[in-house]
Amino acid sequence: xNNGIERIRQGSTSLKPxxxxxxxxxxxxxxxxxxMPISELxxxxxxSEATIIRMCRSLQFKGFRELKLSVSASVNNNDFSxxxxxxxxxxxxxxxxxxxxxxxxxxxxxxxxSVFDEDSMEKAVACLADARKILIIGVGxxxxxxxxxxxxCKRINQWCEALTDSHAQLTSAVHLTSKDVVIAVSYxxxxxxxxxxxxxxxxxxxxxxxxxxxxxxxVQKLSTINLYASNLEQNIRSGATAxxxxxxNIIDILFTGLAxxxxxxxxxxxxxxxxxxxxxF
Numbered sequence: 001x002n003n004g005i006e007r008i009r010q011g012s013t014s015l016k017p018x019x020x021x022x023x024x025x026x027x028x029x030x031x032x033x034x035x036m037p038i039s040e041l042x043x044x045x046x047x048s049e050a051t052i053i054r055m056c057r058s059l060q061f062k063g064f065r066e067l068k069l070s071v072s073a074s075v076n077n078n079d080f081s082x083x084x085x086x087x088x089x090x091x092x093x094x095x096x097x098x099x100x101x102x103x104x105x106x107x108x109x110x111x112x113x114s115v116f117d118e119d120s121m122e123k124a125v126a127c128l129a130d131a132r133k134i135l136i137i138g139v140g141x142x143x144x145x146x147x148x149x150x151x152x153c154k155r156i157n158q159w160c161e162a163l164t165d166s167h168a169q170l171t172s173a174v175h176l177t178s179k180d181v182v183i184a185v186s187y188x189x190x191x192x193x194x195x196x197x198x199x200x201x202x203x204x205x206x207x208x209x210x211x212x213x214x215x216x217x218x219v220q221k222l223s224t225i226n227l228y229a230s231n232l233e234q235n236i237r238s239g240a241t242a243x244x245x246x247x248x249n250i251i252d253i254l255f256t257g258l259a260x261x262x263x264x265x266x267x268x269x270x271x272x273x274x275x276x277x278x279x280x281f
Contacts, residue, residue, distance in 0.1 A: 003114040004061075004070030005030060007214065010115060010231035011059040014189075014215030018047055019055035030071055038064045058216045060117075101241060108242040109249050111230030115214045124209045124225045125257035131181040131207075134160040137169045138185035139193055145185050145211070145247045152255045155273045156266045166193035173200040182208045183254075187229065187243045189217025198222045211250050213243070227254075 005027065012023040022045045026033050033041060041064075042049045052064060061067040092100070128134060134153065138146035143164035153160035163169045176182065182201045186194045189212035198208050202222060210223035213231040220226045229246035259266040 003074050004067060004072070005074035006111060006114040007059055007061075007070065008067075010111065010213075011215040013231060014213075014217060015055060015058055018051050019058060021045055022047060022052055022055050023059070026067075026071065030075055034068055034072055034075065104242040105245045108230045108246040112228070112246045112249055115228045115230065117228075120225055120227060121253060121257065124227060124254060125261065127181050127207050127209065127225065128158075128183075128254065128258050129261040132159070132177070132179040134158065134181055134183065135172055135176065136160060136162050136183040136185065137164070137194055137197055138162075139164055139166065139191060141244050142185040142187060142191070142194075142247065145244060145251055146183070148248060149183065149251045149255060152251075153258075156259050156269045158258065166196075169193060169197040170200060173197045173204070173206075176201055176204045176206040178205040178207075180206050182206055183211065184208055184219055184223060185211045185247060186217075186219045187213050187247065189213060189215070189219040191219070194219055195222065211247055 008023050008026055012020050012027070015023055022041070025041070025045050036044075038049050038052055042052055045052075056062070056064055056067045059067070061070065136146040136149050138144075143162075146162040146164060150160050150162035161172070163172055173182070182198065184194050184198055189210070195218050198210075198219065199222065201208050207225070208223040209225045209227065210219045211227050211229065212219050214228040215231055227250050229243060229250060259270075
């Protein structure tokens with residue numbers, strides 16, 4: 001996660017007003033901030049040093065020094081893209097729609113990689129590989145993402161259940177143990193049904209892997225390992241599609257990492273499932 005500018009841009013929407021004020025100042029004055037001590041930045045933003053430290057931690061930086069190093073990397077690499085997600089006009093042609101939707105989908109994957117943390121992904125894969133069973137939960141558009149992971153796991157004989165009904169999520173979570181794992185998919189990170197299920201999993205000491213948009217949210221705070229999708233602008237009409245693509249990209253990385261833990265065995269299972277489907281016809 002070296003692209004500090006993109007991390008601040010994506011995470012700023014979930015910050016408190018005083019913290020967002022600092023984030024916006026940094027985005028507008030990135031090069032200037034690099035030579036500022038924290039006291040000077042606090043003065044420029046008319047806030048306290050403590051607020052700046054809280055903002056850094058909310059954006060997953062260890063402190064102001066790490067934030068400046070990450071921003072410096074963005075400045076040196078010229079990562080100042082002003083071409084943000086595009087919106088669809090009211091009377092858009094199919095040609096325009098196809099270009100805008102495709103652009104937003106590609107951009108969502110690129111931005112997800114900018115907040116991608118390899119250590120967290122490695123921990124998540126190891127946790128899944130050691131799990132007795134995997135419970136993946138999501139509602140609405142996130143339910144589709146959960147179901148996609150379930151069917152992938154079945155291909156390699158990995159026990160996994162996707163639950164999209166809130167009652168089923170709660171009743172299943174009650175029986176989880178520390179040997180199991182929950183994957184909680186919620187783009188907003190504030191979905192009440194998901195939060196309630198995680199709280200039950202926490203009581204059972206069950207590890208929770210979250211997949212949310214980048215920034216501070218309830219699901220992230222309650223989870224053991226946090227994975228992030230890009231935080232799309234809320235006004236774009238194709239946002240729900242692009243956010244799902246970003247989440248599915250994370251799911252694909254998780255699955256591929258899990259399958260690679262026992263590579264040859266996974267290949268054999270994939271061959272068996274491919275053959276059984278092929279032989280139906």
